[in-house]
Amino acid sequence: MISPRTTIIAASCLAISMAASVLVQRHNDQLRPGAALDDVLYISSPTMVKRASLGFDGLMACIYWTRAVQYFGYRHHYRELSYNELAPLLEITTALDPHLLPAYQFGANFLAPKPPWGAGQPDRAIRLMNYGIAHNSDNWQLYYNLGFVYYTELKDYKKASEVFGRGAEVPNAHPFMRVLAAQMAQHAGEYETARRLWSFTYHSSRQTNIRENALEHLRSIQVDEDVTNLQDAVTRFGRRTGRLPASMSELAAAEHLPGIPVDPDGHPYIMSPEGRILVHSPGDFSFITKGTPPGYKPSAPKFHIKD
């Protein structure tokens, strides 16, 4: 015969002890921030992991891929400055499943860029892409990813052109690849080329990190291009009048612009007394190379979500 009293006491003990253990665990997590995700790699050898998966390497690859994304997302969220485990995680993922294409795209976007934007390991990014191409030679997007690394991080236009050219030869390759190969070879229209590359990356991926990173680059490219054009306008104005424009309004009127030009956030560009074009809030554009005041140091990176 089951006593209702015993049942109530046991059920209460169960609920209380469960709640208490969760509470203590949460306090522990606060004492050791990042403990759960810091040492994510217990086995660093892709071969060992493959062996240990007992033939279920497809599922294991999915698990490692999820870990790689979580690892990057977690560290990026907490503004960590290193991503030392990202390369091994992606290498294990692709060793387990060489056909897991999103892992290569992720590697192209986040292995090569310098910290805090990535792991700062372009050599490993290139190795990963070459591994992907060796196992998926009929996939033109991997050539795109490789060329992307050569172009965006290493500024090796010759190599980028060669890789885009090879990718263009793959059956069913996007016609854009041939255009990219030509543009790289000429090293022309840099803003336009960069914009097209990042736009393509933005539209071809569903991964939040990749899309946010591409969007941030697109915003910064827009600012760089605007600042360059406005600075040229200031130079033209000076040549024409022999003085600097008194204000942005005067510059806009002289260039027949409909109003004072604004950055992607809607803030008007500023002109310093020395005629230098500046961005209202440079910290909002992580990749800008122009429009910053002298001695400006970039703040911690942040992504913008597209509305």
Added chain:
Amino acid sequence: MNARIAYIASNTFREAVRDRVLYNLIAFALLISGAAILVGQISIDIERLVVVNLGLTAVSLFGVVIAIFIGIGLVSKEIEKRTLYTVLSRPVRRWEFIIGKFFGLAGTLVVNTFFMAIGVFGALLYVTHRFSAPDALIFVALYFIILEFLIICSLALLFSSFSSPLLSAVFAFSLFVIGSFADDLRGFAGLTHGLTRWIATTAAYLVPNFSTLNVINAVAHQQPPSVQLVLQNTLYALFYTAMALSGAVLIFERRNLK
């Protein structure tokens, strides 16, 4: 199949159901539905891949565990409960008993796999919203998984025919692990010379090759296995199962049950 084998097989199936073996389907249903809901949020771009890989891996592992843990007790439990003597005192031959037990366990696993397959397809539909032609390849992977179960059932019965349940479980599970490395074993054998090579190659061919029956990842990537592979795997599983069952019959026929 003769009537006596069919009768033993149906009783084995009924016993497994009575032992609540099919309760594993509840765990499977929870796993696969939880995965289907979570996967859309954490596995961007590879939702289908995760559902197919996780679903088929779970079908395979659940089945292997059931095959081993039921298979190892099929003979020894009958001896322990002394029900075997009642069966064998009737006009039932020992080999019929073994074959009947095998079909009963295989039937249980096929029914179990059928329900789990419904779960996998349900989760897939939830994640992808509609089926596409390459999803039919999942049936090939499920077929190979059933072939794998046949081999494991026969091995569990083989060990059960001469060993204790605990040792049978250890042997069967070890062979499952070793069989998953079958391709590597052949590779290692190729690196040796002389007599060692001969012994290593023989050992490599004697253990079941489960890696050839595992096409889960290829199917998840919508890569169809060749018709030749389907035929050869079918023949391989049938021959290997026949080999293990023959061994079980030979041992059980000579076993002193007094």
